[in-house]
Amino acid sequence: MRKFVFLLLLSCVVFAQYRTQIQWPSDNSFFPGSVYVECVSLTSGASDLDTAYARLQRTLWTGPWIGGISDDGAFDNWVEQWHAILKDPNAPSLSDGEHYYVLAYGVDEFATSTDTDTVEIILDKTPPVVTITFPNTGFVHDTQNIYGVATDNLAGIAAVDIYIYRGGTTLIESGSATLSGTSTYKVFSYEWDVPAGDPEGTTYLIRAIAYDNSRFYELDYTTGLSDTHDIWVVKDSEAPSSITLESPGHGGWVGRNAYLKGTVTDALAGVDSMDVEIYEASTWTLISTGKAQMSGSYTSRTWEYWFTVPFYAEGTEFAIVVDAYDRSYTDTVYTTGNSLSEQFTVYLDTIPPVSRILDPEDEERVYGTITVSGIAYDETPGSGVDSVQIKIDAGTWQLVTLNPDSTYLTWTYTLSTTLLSDGPHTLTTRAFDKTSPPNIETPSETITIYVDNSAPVWTSLVCADPDNIYKNGEWITLIASLDDTGYTITADFSTIDDQYVTGSEIVTDNGDNTYTIQYMISTENTTPNGTYTITVTATDFAGRSTSSTIDLMLDNSGPQVTFLDLDDGDNIINAGDTLRATITDNENNLEEAEYFVDAIDAYGSGIPMIAEDGAFDELTEDVKAFLDISSLAEGYHKVYVHGKDTAGVWGPMSSLQFLVDRTP
Incomplete structure (x- = not known):
């Protein structure tokens, strides 16, 4: 300032002129509607400055001249530094970007005026906007980075100050943030060492105040328009408390398409992420890496991870390395959170187990309530059978009851066949082993049973x-x-x-x-x-x-046939044969006899038979007739014979089956 006044004085002495110069605001600077004007006025040296004036004006409005105030308390020298405060009472109703002029001059003790100096300034009464973007989880620890954005569309951002209060009341740190970006869009950052001596769970208020360049007093940026953003955070410098592997469990088994599931806990900040690495244990060859899928509340989360196992031998050992990070980040990368590492071991099992139905047997008939029983076993030692399911026809799968023993798992299932229709039904079983996810038996064991809950109809x-x-x-x-x-x-x-x-x-x-x-x-x-x-x-x-x-x-009345046969003793004939019979009546002599083939017609209409002795005149007669088979088809046939006594009573039919076989 003194250098400026000296140069102004030297210039005026050389040219012997009365001069006034506005030191600030500077030309084309911004103000919020009122402004602190700082000027220097000087005379030729032959007189002292007596007073000075400044005013604001804009299009369609001219403000009053405001008397200046000497910075040293009195106008009593030929060179004076003075100031005035100018304000447009109508500024609140005007739009940002309105242009103003600041005019200033001095008057010496002889009423001689200096020249009038003028600068142009711009109205900007809209404050900036500031937002703290990080930390964004509400937790901090160690050397903590604070990030945010400040914007101002006209005057631009001048500075962002950071204040940190313990418990929201005790100021423990403050400073100016580092800015980058354009004048109207600033990204800010600030590094804060969280007090190591503060206990876990201590709360802090982080306050960011952004100032724009629309200032009342140009040399003090805090007189610019401002905006404040507060966030609350909690100290958490402790790692997550536990990581578990629940499926398949430490020392468990995985299949070709492996599935891992467990829990991870952190009581304060909660868990953000967990990285997983899978190694073949004997050579420490990395076979899979990635982030676990998380679910549940941050403080107690469930994690899941899927990976495909290359074609290693059954029983191959794998190492699972997991790193869990909590939400107390020091920077925007999740790996800056507090972390906990764990290692688990699993083994490879890709062979499904086997189930068998022992009772009932295939094609067996069943009724009422039955107990279906069987066995299940796993060929891979160490994995073992986890469960067995049964399905009736195309129904839903149901769990059976397992009964462990030394060699196999025996199992039972109670089935009420009364809920099924009579007839054939299929029973299908499948076994699951203890890998994660389980190997499932396929094809499944299937038998057919026949349900019969009805008496014969x-x-x-x-x-x-x-x-x-x-x-x-x-x-x-x-x-x-x-x-x-x-x-x-x-x-x-x-x-x-x-x-x-x-x-x-x-x-x-x-x-x-x-x-x-x-x-x-x-x-x-x-x-x-x-x-x-x-x-x-x-x-x-x-x-x-x-x-x-x-x-x-x-009916044993009337003639009875007591003997009936063909001459061909085996009753298999390929040509006509003699049919012989013996007919007896206990009361009356025989009068006639006849036979029918395959079908009986009206009595007396059959083929006649003759008495062997030439006449029907006795109680017992041997009769015969030629059996013509020329019109009969090959196959079984039946001949029917009966007799009639002299009382006119036909006796009951007697039959004989014979076979016509003309094939040599």
């Missing part, structure tokens, strides 16, 4: 013979039709035959839900002639039984 019970009239020594053939195969069929012929022995009937399962029942009435039967009800019972595998009945007629 009858369709019909019919006589397979041409009529239902039988005599002693004659075969009865019945056909039973039901809803399924595999039933146990029994018949009670004791009503029609007093010599019947339980189980002496012959039953054939035809495989098409029909059953053939055959029984020969004893020749020693003394049951009187009449109609008798035969009961046939079907019993399923579960012991449930249902019955059906049929009425048969026993």
Whole structure:
């Protein structure tokens, strides 16, 4: 300042001029609507300065002349430094960017005026905007960086000051931030050493004050317009407290597409990130690296990590190295947070386990509530079976109950077949081992069971013979039709035959839900002639039984056929043969005999048979006839024979089955 005044004085002496010079504000500077004007005025030296004036003016407005004040208290020298405060009362209603002029001059004791100096200044009454962008997690430690942005669209940013208060009240540090960028957009930074002696959890208020260049007093930037931004932070200089590996666990197993899961905790700042590195343990070869996926609250987080294992041998050991970083960063990079490292070991297992269903067996019939049981095992030592699931048909997978033993895992599952429809159903199992993620058995073990929760259902019970009239020594053939195969069929012929022995009937399962029942009435039967009800019972595998009945007629009156055969003793013929029979009547002589092939028509319309002795004149006659097979197809056929006595009574039919086989 003194140099400036001296130079001004020298200039005026040389030129003998009255001069006033505005020292500040400088030309084209900014002001917020009022301004502190600093000037120097001088005379020729022959007189002292008596007073000075300054004023503001702009388009359509001229302010009043404001008397200056000598900086040393009195105008009593030919050179004076003085100031004045100027203000436009209408500035608040004007737009930023309005141009003003500052005018100033001095007057000596003889009323001689100096020249008038003028500078142009610009109105900017909008304060800047400041934002602290980091720390952004609310936690700090050690040597802490503070970052932010300050903007001002017209005058530009002059400075950003940082103040730090312990507990929000005690100022422990302050200073000016380092600025970079353009005049209107400044990025600022400040380095702060968090007090080492303060305990964990101490709170601090960080305050940033930005000043623009629109100043009341040009030499003091703090007279510029300003903006303040405060943030609260907490001291946390301690590392995360724990890292766990829960799946598959330390010393556990992983598959080819491995999955890791665990927890990481930090009670104060919380956990931000965790880096994972996977090494083949024997050579320390890095096979995977990356960031774990985090979820949950910051203070107690779940971490997950997936990686693909190269084709190493079963049982290969891997080292898992994890580094967890909390949210108390010293800089914008997460690795500047407090950190904790841990190492875990896992082993490779890519072979799925195996499950087997032991009971029920494949194709077995079941009913009611059953216990499905089986075994499961894993060929890789150390991994082992974790669980077994079962599925009924295309239903959902259900967990079975595991029963560990020394060699295998046995398992059971309770199945209520009453919830299933009768008929075939599939049971499928699959085993999971203890790798992470688990190896799953494929293809799965599958069997078929047949559910039957219903008693046998009858369709019909019919006589397979041409009529239902039988005599002693004659075969009865019945056909039973039901809803399924595999039933146990029994018949009670004791009503029609007093010599019947339980189980002496012959039953054939035809495989098409029909059953053939055959029984020969004893020749020693003394049951009187009449109609008798035969009961046939079907019993399923579960012991449930249902019955059906049929009425048969026993008629031992009239001529009885006591012998019937072909001359060809095996009853397999390829040409016509002689059919022979013996017919006996206890009361009347025989009068005639006839036979039918395959179907019985009206009695008396059959093919006649002749008496071997040439005449029907006795109670017992041997009869014969030629059996013509020329019109018969190959296969089984049946011939029916009976006789009529002189009382006109036709006796019951007796049948003989024969086979036509013309193939050499």
